Amino acid sequence: MSNLQRGPWVRPEERGRFWVLTSLRDLVDRIAASSPARLALIVFAVVVAAFSFLLWLPVSSAPGVSTSLEDAVFTATSAVTVTGLTTVPTGTNWSFFGQFVIMVAMQIGGLGTLTMTSILALAVGRKLGLRSRLLTQEALNIGRLGEVGSLLQIIVVTSVTIEAVLATVLTVGFLLEGEPILFALWQGVFYSISAFNNGGFVPNEAGLGPYTTAWLIVVPIALGVFIGSLGFPVILVVRQVGLRFTRWNLNTKLTVTTTTVLLVLAWIMYTAFEWSNPGTLQHLSVGQKIFNGFFSSVNMRSGGFALVDTNSELPQTLLMTDAMMFAGGGSASTAGGIKVTTLAVVFLAVLAEARGDRSVISFYRTIPEEALRIAISVIMMGATIVLVACGFLLAFSDAPLDRVLFEVISAYATCGLSVGLSAELPPEGKYVLAATMFVGRIGITTVAAALALRSRRRLYKYPEERPIIG
Secondary structure, eight states: OOHHHGGGGSSSGGGGGTTTHHHHHHHHHHHHHHHHHHHHHHHHHHHHHHHHHHHHHHGBBBBTTTOOOOHHHHHHHHHHOOOOSSSSSSSBBBBBBHHHHHHHHHHHHHHHHHHHHHHHHHHHHHHHHHHHHHHHHHHHHSTTTOOHHHHHHHHHHHHHHHHHHHHHHHOOOOHTTTTTTTHHHHHHHHHHHHHHOOOOOSSSTTTTGGGGOOOHHHHHHHHHHHHHHOOOOHHHHHHHHHTOOOSSSSSHHHHHHHEEEEEEHHHHHHHHHHHHOOTTTTOOOHHHHHHHHHHHHHHIHHHHHSSSSSSSSHHHHHHHHHHHHHHHHOTSSSOOOSSSSHHHHHHHHHHHHHOOOOEETTTTTEEEEHHHHHHHHHHHHHHHHHHHHHHHHHHHOOHHHHHHHHHHHHHHOOOOOSSSSSSSHHHHHHHHHHHHHHHHHHHHHHHHHHHHHHOOOOOOOOOOOOOOOO
């Protein structure tokens, strides 16, 4: 009788040298087949635990520094979820090994999110019928649903290429600022990965403060954040058909249009609010004020980099930033939040209702009701997560609501902008924020995938009855 016929009753020594890896692969295959969302949750939890352990090791801390378990867990979660919130200074608390671990965690977190989202989408397509598979294929703009390996290869090559170009330009920028070559090279590589993956971590003690007028540093960082926040499906479409707007699919059109509108709106509002604020832009020239507004508008939805002290911004600026962080970036991107396509679909639905239209239409395409239901669910779940996390932090700290709300939305949206509350929280508060980052990174995607997997066709219909709304 062959091993294949005997199945699980084969003795370990008869299964070959790598029977443990084979069994693990089979287990992963079974979980992926039954629930891709559950597989995503397990993988992220294992990765966070592994990097938490690495950062907890003494070799990861700078000489004379001892890192607590909660700080190691918080930093690892922030890096894997590419958030950028910190409880300890990245430039002084961590050794070179520790910073390298954080950089690798950001790369795995950002790249893993892209690939995992694509795999989830493909898995959903295989679970549904042929028509749904074709819709998934069109949405991701790939050749065949079965070519997962080819898709992942394109993702990896594209990501590494963009990061390599950013690293080269940034290294030159740091060299022109008079930095030593090894320091400039390390800063260039770290910032390129942190920017494209919307990580928000800075490896030097002063952050971007000394380089606010170094255009070969701040401009590539802003560009990397913007490209990473669009999402790989958008990058893939642009890679294939170029900048011809009429040939883009609906997802790409909605993502780019909504992102542009939010970027310009935040740019104008931030510059206007902070123009005369002595803690931020008042002392700068007109050109620097305008550029700072642009840089802030790019980063407030996901990037997490800042050229000024966020804690010194006016209350109206912080409130506007809350809204932009909650909106987030593109679907299947390194950005967080509810995603700009979710916001666009709900806005179009409200507009259609105001006009009396029976269908939600965008760019001569009808958006199905299922997409609207998922968009509403995503917003409600996101608001609920923020509300619950704020309640816990208010109980664990004496911080005012505006600071708590800002930090929680930044954690949930994996943005990374901070008013300094993360470092002030007790251990239980840090774990709450870490859990918020974790849920914010994988929750929306996995829940949406789970909803799609649970969709079923009813053979009957209940009588309609309209409740009073509004």
